[in-house]
Amino acid sequence: MTQAAKNRICLWYDGDAEAAAHFYADTFPDSTVGAVHRAPADYPAGKQGDVLTVEFTLMGIPCLGLNGGPGVSHNWAFSFQVATQDQAETDRYWHAIIEHGGQASECGWCQDRWGISWQITPLALTEAITDPDPAAARRAFEAMMQMGKIEIALIEAARRDD
Numbered sequence: 001m002t003q004a005a006k007n008r009i010c011l012w013y014d015g016d017a018e019a020a021a022h023f024y025a026d027t028f029p030d031s032t033v034g035a036v037h038r039a040p041a042d043y044p045a046g047k048q049g050d051v052l053t054v055e056f057t058l059m060g061i062p063c064l065g066l067n068g069g070p071g072v073s074h075n076w077a078f079s080f081q082v083a084t085q086d087q088a089e090t091d092r093y094w095h096a097i098i099e100h101g102g103q104a105s106e107c108g109w110c111q112d113r114w115g116i117s118w119q120i121t122p123l124a125l126t127e128a129i130t131d132p133d134p135a136a137a138r139r140a141f142e143a144m145m146q147m148g149k150i151e152i153a154l155i156e157a158a159r160r161d162d
Contacts, residue, residue: 045069
């Protein structure tokens with residue numbers, strides 16, 4: 001018997017847990033798909049033999065995808081925050097989520113096609129909005145509030161007051 005993580009995030013899906021796990025593993029580093037477990041009997045959202053749960057690791061975080069069925073929606077109260085090193089990495093993750101059925105939002109937030117929320121957050125943004133100079137932090141924050149995907153050059157220009 002394999003030892004499961006003592007604590008992991010359980011994400012609810014409507015039959016797409018395995019597809020979601022593979023998308024995350026293909027998109028993010030330090031992500032893998034592990035065991036796929038099938039239902040031993042019929043259940044309200046599926047039949048015996050359907051994929052019931054999928055164990056996966058998402059950027060080093062142990063997760064379990066549960067095909068619990070319809071009627072349960074994700075919301076913005078839970079999100080994965082991805083700290084990016086540069087604009088290329090920011091763009092890559094943002095576009096991977098949006099271009100595979102996701103939805104853009106404001107301030108670096110987006111949702112994937114399963115409704116999971118993501119914050120694609122460049123380290124430059126975090127540094128700018130925590131700048132010891134309150135005026136620089138305010139300018140960077142106000143610039144961020146006007147963005148969907150974060151544009152590092154614009155954040156840095158606002159921080160410098162260019």
